[in-house]
Amino acid sequence: MSGASESDREELARRQSELLGALIAGDPVPAGFDPGRVEVQVLSLAAKRRDGVERAMPGLVAALGPQRWPSEFTAWARSHPKPAEGGSRADAEAFATYVEGMRVGGEGAVQTEGAVQTEGAVQTERRRTWWERRRARRRGGDGGGWNPDAHY
Amino acid sequence: MLLGVVVFELTGRGAVGIGWRPEIDLVVERLDGVGFVEVIAENVCDGHALPASLRLMRERGVPVVPHGVSLGIGGAERPDAARLARLASVAERLDAPLVSEHLAFVRAGGMEAGHLLPVPRTRAALRVIAENVRIAQDALPVPLALENPATLLSWPENELTEGEFLAELVALTGVSLLIDVANLHTERVNHSADPARALAELPLESVAYVHIAGGELRGGLWHDTHAAAVPPAVLEILAMLCERRVPPGVLLERDGAFPPPDELAGEMAAIRRVVAGAGVRG
Numbered sequence: 001m002s003g004a005s006e007s008d009r010e011e012l013a014r015r016q017s018e019l020l021g022a023l024i025a026g027d028p029v030p031a032g033f034d035p036g037r038v039e040v041q042v043l044s045l046a047a048k049r050r051d052g053v054e055r056a057m058p059g060l061v062a063a064l065g066p067q068r069w070p071s072e073f074t075a076w077a078r079s080h081p082k083p084a085e086g087g088s089r090a091d092a093e094a095f096a097t098y099v100e101g102m103r104v105g106g107e108g109a110v111q112t113e114g115a116v117q118t119e120g121a122v123q124t125e126r127r128r129t130w131w132e133r134r135r136a137r138r139r140g141g142d143g144g145g146w147n148p149d150a151h152y
Numbered sequence: 153m154l155l156g157v158v159v160f161e162l163t164g165r166g167a168v169g170i171g172w173r174p175e176i177d178l179v180v181e182r183l184d185g186v187g188f189v190e191v192i193a194e195n196v197c198d199g200h201a202l203p204a205s206l207r208l209m210r211e212r213g214v215p216v217v218p219h220g221v222s223l224g225i226g227g228a229e230r231p232d233a234a235r236l237a238r239l240a241s242v243a244e245r246l247d248a249p250l251v252s253e254h255l256a257f258v259r260a261g262g263m264e265a266g267h268l269l270p271v272p273r274t275r276a277a278l279r280v281i282a283e284n285v286r287i288a289q290d291a292l293p294v295p296l297a298l299e300n301p302a303t304l305l306s307w308p309e310n311e312l313t314e315g316e317f318l319a320e321l322v323a324l325t326g327v328s329l330l331i332d333v334a335n336l337h338t339e340r341v342n343h344s345a346d347p348a349r350a351l352a353e354l355p356l357e358s359v360a361y362v363h364i365a366g367g368e369l370r371g372g373l374w375h376d377t378h379a380a381a382v383p384p385a386v387l388e389i390l391a392m393l394c395e396r397r398v399p400p401g402v403l404l405e406r407d408g409a410f411p412p413p414d415e416l417a418g419e420m421a422a423i424r425r426v427v428a429g430a431g432v433r434g
Contacts, residue, residue, distance in 0.1 A: 012277050020260045020265055032309065084262065
């Protein structure tokens with residue numbers, strides 16, 4: 001068999017981008033896929049990201065509480081891909097920014113007393129130093145020098 | 153390529169191993185009869201000393217195989233040179249006999265999936281992926297083995313079965329295989345793919361080692377969680393594989409809901425019994 005042509009690569013890139021867009025960026029389900037299975041995969045990927053955020057920023061999860069975590073993260077993650085750089089840390093930062101935006105009338109704003117209180121806790125979490133975060137991760141089972149984004 | 157002979161010459165055919173994880177490092181180093189271990193390649197950080205228990209395994213002569221999860225060799229882009237260099241450096245630090253990765257894509261269109269996604273099994277995709285595999289093989293100091301991933305989705309344009317696709321990939325590139333028997337079970341539950349047919353299609357002489365793990369049935373679909381005991385249905389697929397050809401090694405993967413050490417030892421003993429039973433019959 002001869003090598004791959006550029007058109008082989010372009011077609012593969014097009015189809016994989018279409019599918020990934022549907023899985024993590026809220027794009028429509030590409031032609032031919034079973035929408036039910038795509039939905040299962042969307043939730044599975046969001047759950048994996050959620051685990052990473054829980055390890056990277058446990059204070060954020062605690063601040064949001066069971067009323068808002070993980071449901072708001074799962075809803076947000078459907079149309080907000082994980083940042084290409086920075087791993088779960090960056091993902092947690094992006095979600096924290098979104099949660100703050102909810103208080104000040106940004107995207108998806110909801111004005112509730114709970115949201116205001118949560119925002120203070122989110123600010124506190126983001127001000128923590130790297131060693132405080134690392135200590136928190138260690139308590140959660142991640143050792144120093146280990147990548148909290150590892151997935152198997 | 154009789155890679156297994158090279159890779160596991162210290163342990164012989166049918167070695168039983170376990171995935172080394174930081175959460176169970178002491179358990180793994182104290183288990184009896186660990187023939188080899190695997191470490192998630194991305195978890196071996198540049199500039200940090202190797203964890204003490206991995207160093208201990210190396211001192212004992214236990215082979216350590218780096219298992220990558222983020223190369224995305226099934227993607228449309230050529231594999232990234234920096235990622236390959238890192239994988240090569242991890243293999244060298246561990247004095248690894250081989251490295252393993254997945255037949256999967258993990259990024260596209262500037263987006264990161266964060267997990268392994270299936271590739272479309274078309275002839276055109278096969279040409280692309282074969283080229284990607286050759287690029288990776290050229291950049292790595294040791295042989296590469298590719299694993300069949302667990303999937304929830306399948307591509308409408310699939311032209312080949314998974315067994316056919318992997319067999320073609322082996323024929324084109326000489327790549328070795330890491331066959332996950334739990335993922336063959338996943339394919340049976342999620343896509344009605346017969347594991348016996350897959351085993352008949354796969355070139356079992358190219359299998360470097362085998363993965364086995366537990367998962368969870370939710371909503372009629374099998375989720376490959378690695379957070380439960382290996383179920384009998386998966387052990388049966390291992391037995392089917394071993395009856396055709398005993399692989400060089402079988403490795404238990406456990407990534408969550410870690411059980412007491414006795415339970416892990418019991419799981420490894422059950423795997424050993426299946427492998428030994430096939431040896432007696434075969």
